[in-house]
Amino acid sequence: MTNLPTPYAAARIAAFLDDHLSWSAYWDKHYGLWRVAEDDPDSDLYAESRDADVVVRYISAHSRDLQSVQRHLAGGCMMPGRRRCADEIPQDQAAVVGANVRALRQQHGWNQAMLGELMGWPSNSTVCAAEGRRDGRQRGFTTQEVKRLAAIFGVSLSLLTTRCANCGGHPPAGFACLTCGARPQT
Numbered sequence: 001m002t003n004l005p006t007p008y009a010a011a012r013i014a015a016f017l018d019d020h021l022s023w024s025a026y027w028d029k030h031y032g033l034w035r036v037a038e039d040d041p042d043s044d045l046y047a048e049s050r051d052a053d054v055v056v057r058y059i060s061a062h063s064r065d066l067q068s069v070q071r072h073l074a075g076g077c078m079m080p081g082r083r084r085c086a087d088e089i090p091q092d093q094a095a096v097v098g099a100n101v102r103a104l105r106q107q108h109g110w111n112q113a114m115l116g117e118l119m120g121w122p123s124n125s126t127v128c129a130a131e132g133r134r135d136g137r138q139r140g141f142t143t144q145e146v147k148r149l150a151a152i153f154g155v156s157l158s159l160l161t162t163r164c165a166n167c168g169g170h171p172p173a174g175f176a177c178l179t180c181g182a183r184p185q186t
C-alpha cells in the first residue's frame with residue numbers, strides 16, 4: 001500500500017492548512033503524491049511531492065496568507081471577522097459530509113478514536129455526532145473541518161460535500177447504498 005499517505009502525514013498537512021486558509025492540498029492516489037495549490041484563481045502557486053514536509057515547506061515559503069497572522073494578532077476568534085471562525089457549512093451539506101465521513105473512515109479501516117485523533121476532536125462522541133449517529137442528530141462542520149477531513153481522507157472537497165463517497169450516487173446493480181440510500185436502477 002505505497003499509494004497511501006501515512007495518517008500522520010495527512011494530519012500534519014491538515015493541521016498546517018488550518019493556518020493557511022487560502023491553500024488546498026490533496027493526496028493523489030494515482031501518482032502517490034501530495035498536490036498543493038493556492039485557491040486564488042489568479043495564483044499559479046503549485047507544488048507536488050511524495051513528502052508532506054516538502055509541500056509544507058513550499059507553502060510556508062510562498063504563503064501570502066496573512067489571515068493566520070491577523071488571527072494571531074487579534075487573539076484567536078475575538079475580532080470583527082469572527083464569522084470566519086464559526087462559518088459552518090449548510091445543514092443539508094453537513095448530512096452528506098457526515099455520511100461520507102463514516103463511509104471513508106470504514107474504507108480506511110480506522111476506528112472512531114483514530115479519526116478523532118487525526119481531527120483533534122476531544123472524544124469518540126464528537127466523531128459519532130460528526131457521523132450523524134448521535135441521537136440521530138447531525139453535528140455541524142466548519143469549512144476548515146471539511147478541508148481537513150478531505151485532506152485526511154485524500155478526497156476532493158466536492159466529493160466530500162456533494163457526492164456519496166461510498167457509491168458516487170450509483171450503487172452496484174441490485175444493491176441499495178447504505179450510506180446515501182440510493183436505490184439500484186431498475
Ligand SMILES: [Zn+2]
Binds near residue numbers: 166178181
Ligand atoms: Zn451512496
